[in-house]
Amino acid sequence: MKTINIGIIGGGLMGREMASAFARWCALEDVSVQPVLTAVADLNPAALAWFERIPSCTQRTADYHALLANPAIDVVYVAVPHNLHESIYCDVLAAGKDLFAEKPFGLDLASARRILAAVEKSGRYVRCSSEMPFFPGAQRAFALAKAREFGRVLEVVSGFHHSSDLDPTKVANWKRKSATCGEIGVLGDLGMHACHLPLRLGWKPKRLFAQLQHGYSTRPDGKGGTTECDTWDNALVHGWSDIAGQEVPVRLEMKRLAPGATNTWFVEILGTDGGVRFSTAEPKTLWLFERGKEQWWKRTELGFGTPFKTVTGGIFEPGFPDVIQQMWAAFLMEREGQLGDRFGCATPEEAVASHEIFAAALASQTGQTVEHVG
Ligand SMILES: NC(=O)c1ccc[n+]([C@@H]2O[C@H](COP(=O)([O-])OP(=O)(O)OC[C@H]3O[C@@H](n4cnc5c(N)ncnc54)[C@H](O)[C@@H]3O)[C@@H](O)[C@H]2O)c1
16 A cells, blocks of 8 residues: 655644544555654644654654655644644645645635645645544535435534533633634634535535624633633624525534533535434434425434445444544545545635635624625
8 A cells, every 4th residue: 555654743632633543544445545654743742752652653853844854754734723824834835745734724814815825836735624524424414415405405504513611710722812723713713614514515605794702701821820811712604605596594603612512513404305414413313304295304323434434334433533534534545636526625725715704704793794705
């Protein structure tokens, strides 16, 4: 199998998650490439030390420029605070490496557009991380919507809820401050996830009204004191999209203060003749609406029908680590020109389109206005 050498910049929560997806790559049955984690860069010595458990990861450095200078590395995945995305993404491209970027694709719309220009100039292969559409239920919802199985679409809701900000005693990190998380706050944090399927279906809102909410204004700083927190924590974006010649409400929901939700991504598409609901709260379950003489919501247990086949039995439940691995399989197979008709990762253009939505949402909140998008 062809090996692809990967470097990770930012060995925190997501850097480790990606490393573990490579480590169990043998679970995949129908891929022609094998990622090999070769290098990691992180400023934190404890983060670097974690990677000692991965024998192939022989370069562990505090200086990401040293990783970029390593000629063996083919692809670089970057998972650092949002204020560093643009500069590090552009450095990766300038070093002649392919890039798997984390969301958001830059701190704001202007930043996203500059990154896109650098991508186009470099000619490198670049995609943006967004793994939730790789759940089997999300794939089925996408396929049905693409095939226009629902009659006239009446309403679309796509969202991501978690509740990690509900606890006021939780110590503030870079995600709670606009300087490092971005003025768009939760939109940048969770927005690519909510926008991915609607954008792939061509359902980008053309105008919108947004309601943004702050969370706690101060939090413990982890050193015995408190620190200011100024990011938007919840966002409801009420958009209008053109779907098959009709104006349709498309609501995007992104919440870090959603009571009861740990990490719930969901999509719901309702039409005159049918509909679909999928939520990661029920990871193997698909709800399908049918209308006949009577009306039904049918519950199907999809099991482990992932886009790339695996050794895992078909009756088992998919989870977060599985869809992370599926996303990497899609990234690497598309890079080889072997994606076929499978679902591909979010493109730089889709990432910029998501920023157009976030910028309009911010303007809408500020002016209490309906804003045109893009
Ligand atoms: N796709 C997803 O589901 C998902 C989930 C969580 C986070 N994310 C994204 O992943 C990225 C990282 O988030 P996280 O939760 O892993 O954060 P984190 O704080 O756990 O990790 C970030 C790491 O970057 C390191 N770092 C900071 N500056 C650096 C530099 N100059 N050079 C090298 N390393 C540096 C930090 O030391 C830290 O270890 C963000 O873009 C975030 O939005 C994606």
